[in-house]
Amino acid sequence: MPINADYEYSEALKKVDLAKTPQEKIRALEGLLSASPKHKGAEGLLQEIKTKISKLKEKVEKERTKKAGGFSLSIKKEGAAQVVLVGLPNSGKSWILKKFTNAKPEVADYEFTTQIPEIGVMEYEGVNIQMVELPALFRGYAESEKGPSFLSIARAADLIVIVLDGTRDCEKDLFLMQVEFEIAFIKLERLLRKIEGAKPCLVVVNKLMKSFTCPFPVCWVEDLKHSIWTKLGLIWVRTKMPGKKTDWPPVALPKGSSVKDLAAYVHKDFIARFKFARIWGKGVKHDGSTVGLDHILGEGDTVELHLK
Ligand SMILES: Nc1nc2c(ncn2[C@@H]2O[C@H](COP(=O)(O)OP(=O)(O)O)[C@@H](O)[C@H]2O)c(=O)[nH]1
Ligand SMILES: [Mg+2]
Numbered sequence: 237m238p239i240n241a242d243y244e245y246s247e248a249l250k251k252v253d254l255a256k257t258p259q260e261k262i263r264a265l266e267g268l269l270s271a272s273p274k275h276k277g278a279e280g281l282l283q284e285i286k287t288k289i290s291k292l293k294e295k296v297e298k299e300r301t302k303k304a305g306g307f308s309l310s311i312k313k314e315g316a317a318q319v320v321l322v323g324l325p326n327s328g329k330s331w332i333l334k335k336f337t338n339a340k341p342e343v344a345d346y347e348f349t350t351q352i353p354e355i356g357v358m359e360y361e362g363v364n365i366q367m368v369e370l371p372a373l374f375r376g377y378a379e380s381e382k383g384p385s386f387l388s389i390a391r392a393a394d395l396i397v398i399v400l401d402g403t404r405d406c407e408k409d410l411f412l413m414q415v416e417f418e419i420a421f422i423k424l425e426r427l428l429r430k431i432e433g434a435k436p437c438l439v440v441v442n443k444l445m446k447s448f449t450c451p452f453p454v455c456w457v458e459d460l461k462h463s464i465w466t467k468l469g470l471i472w473v474r475t476k477m478p479g480k481k482t483d484w485p486p487v488a489l490p491k492g493s494s495v496k497d498l499a500a501y502v503h504k505d506f507i508a509r510f511k512f513a514r515i516w517g518k519g520v521k522h523d524g525s526t527v528g529l530d531h532i533l534g535e536g537d538t539v540e541l542h543l544k
Pocket of ligand 2: 329330331342349350369
């Protein structure tokens with residue numbers, strides 16, 4: 237290890253010793269983690285630090301939830317993915333939920349209209365995606381009475397959509413929310429920077445289109461549906477059995493899925509009974525091509541499964 241790296245590590249270690257509150261300890265350990273050597277021999281050490289961090293975070297979160305009256309909220313996932321809408325009061329979360337889903341939330345020109353999570357279902361090419369609106373964020377949310385419970389829903393979601401009001405100072409509003417996520421130990425996935433354990437997130441600008449500096453992927457509200465789908469990293473494919481009509485609804489699978497993944501999804505016995513599949517779609521040279529289990533699927537493919 238180079239001398240200065242050695243020095244950095246021992247400084248980081250000192251900070252860990254000096255940290256008093258669990259929060260300080262977490263930050264210090266995260267510092268230690270980045271200052272630690274990354275070679276093969278250090279894997280055990282790195283793992284030890286990571287375990288310490290996650291245990292401390294769990295402890296802090298438990299205490300926060302206990303303070304909030306002991307309720308950790310969770311919303312049962314339905315459909316191919318769960319997407320959570322977060323934003324400041326009046327940013328247009330309910331308006332978005334109403335526009336893109338079957339839900340009928342109250343959309344109103346006063347603050348904190350939505351007091352409990354509202355749930356709707358958005359359809360993309362026949363695939364259902366659950367959309368949950370969380371009660372509006374504010375400064376101090378992560379340590380407020382109900383904020384931690386609501387943030388636990390965001391933590392469990394597949395994607396966090398941050399709603400910004402384009403008529404306001406977007407950078408400032410976004411920063412306020414970033415701080416709350418930081419306090420709640422929810423790491424948000426950034427453009428151009430890989431962060432371990434980070435949550436996929438998407439910023440949507442509502443009301444007025446404008447551009448601003450943003451470390452996360454951004455879209456305009458009119459493109460939200462497609463942007464959510466892209467960000468989820470899913471593809472939809474349609475299945476059929478020989479001689480039958482194409483099934484409905486389509487199946488959503490992670491990008492890069494194979495015929496084998498699809499067969500396993502459709503029925504637990506289908507891999508064992510698989511003979512071959514025929515595919516129609518952009519992914520194959522000739523419509524109706526015969527493929528095996530390893531064939532990688534493309535979005536919009538129709539797959540006919542031939543079984544023993
Ligand atoms: N002009 C315009 N107004 C909007 C838009 N989205 C929401 N609003 C208005 O902003 C206010 C707050 O919307 P709402 O969805 O209730 O905000 P929430 O508190 O984030 O759920 C309402 O008066 C909406 O009519 C939009 O895209 N354009
Ligand atoms: Mg609302």
